[in-house]
Amino acid sequence: MELTTLCYIEKDGKYLMLHRIKKKKDINKGKYIGVGGHLEHGESPDDCLKREVKEETGLKLLSYHARGIVTFIYGEDTVEYMHLYTADRFQGKLIECNEGDLVWVDKKDIMDLNLWEGDRIFLKLLSEDAPFFSLKLVYTPDDKLVSAVLDGKELIKKRKKKVSEENLEQQSGLQSEKQASKEKNLLKDKDIREPLFNFLEDTYGKVRILEEKTVGKSRADILMVTTDALFGIEIKSDADTYTRLESQIKDYDKYFDYNIVVAGSTHGEHIAEHVPDYWGIITVEIIDGTFDFYTLRRPQPNPKMKWKRKLELLWRPELAQIQEWNRMPKYKNLSRVHAADKILELIPDIIPEETLRKQVSEILFERDYSKVEETLKEYRKGEIAKQLEKETDPEKRMQLLNKKANAEKNLVPGC
Secondary structure, eight states, rough: EEEEEEEEEEETTEEEEEESSSSSOOOTOEEEEEEEEOOOTTTOHHHHHHHHHHHHSSSSEEEEEEEEEEEETTTTEEEEEEEEEEEEEEEEEEOOTTTEEEEEEEEGGGGGGGOHHHHHHHHHHHHHHHSSEEEEEEEEESOOOEEEEEETTEEOOOOOOSHHHHHHHHSHHHHHHHHHHHHHTTHHHHHHHHHHHHHHHHSSSOOOOEEEEEETTTTEEEEEEEESSSEEEEEEOOOSSSHHHHHHHHHHHHHHHHEEEEEEEETTTTTTTTTTTTTTEEEEEETEEEEEOOOEEEEOOOOEEEEEEEESSOOHHHHHHHHHHOOOOOOOOOOOOHHHHHHHTTTTTSHHHHHHHHHHHHHHOOOOGGGGHHHHHHHHHHHHHHHHOOOHHHHHHHHHHHHHHHHHHOTTTTT
């Protein structure tokens, strides 16, 4: 049994995070955590907190608050009782830490980091200013969270394998039974979608799901819209192969802020070898007759997203709405591509990227596919009407009237 402390130091809406990348043998290898360590002989949790923060960061805490107790169970050997703190006042300058890199991260971006799944639970409690709590987290040796209990209430419970694969193979007759069961539970794309939508809503909150969106030479299985980002989601069911995945990755990377691959059980062990490390991975299998989704890896911001491509996902009237929101001139007779180019000229000096991300999401949240023709018709009629109001030449007015009549009859969605 181990006794430890963990502290999240706050400043200007940010937490000080330690990216654990320097120790060769580290249970937290590659993950972002707070600052802390093990209690030494005779120390209280407060004593340990202040000492560890000073040693790892160079900062002296002036104000801190105990927020909860976290029981961390990892495999069969590790049981840790962790005293969780936040601190809001300190003095001193940051030093280099021998366990990892210290970085200040906006609280709103914390969940995008590579975290322990259980950390996401207590970080959410901290953000909600929850009263002192007790949280028990149980992990398998491959970092999968299988149980989470908050103040005695079960939040997560997943079945753990009780018999090793090797022992199963040694048991007469069970191997063929296992294979038959596996084949029975092979999932196809159409089986996964509806349960996946529910999982995404539970995980990300307010979302809108758009299916089968063309991106470059590929079709994105799912475009998920959140309040400030677009997620491309590729489903690799048990019936799929990796044949087209390389080209799909290149196309997805051009359009979306984040990308995720959802892998069936036949791909679960090897999918990480086939997608970039900034792609998220969700695995899915049937357990006890129900769909079991697990976030194997959270997606990181896509470094290859191109604003030009992302804006191509919008219709011309939607681009006009963005121009209006940002008080841009109302350019006449611009195609969708040229309208997007005008917006691109203002990024990021006039239009901050964060603002534009939220605007694109807002538009896609409100898009009504049942009214696509009506939307485009009204937009075209409106643009022509504005020209008619200013045009005095009889011949040109007649041309505009004919153009207006044609616009009302012939519609090409996406123009």
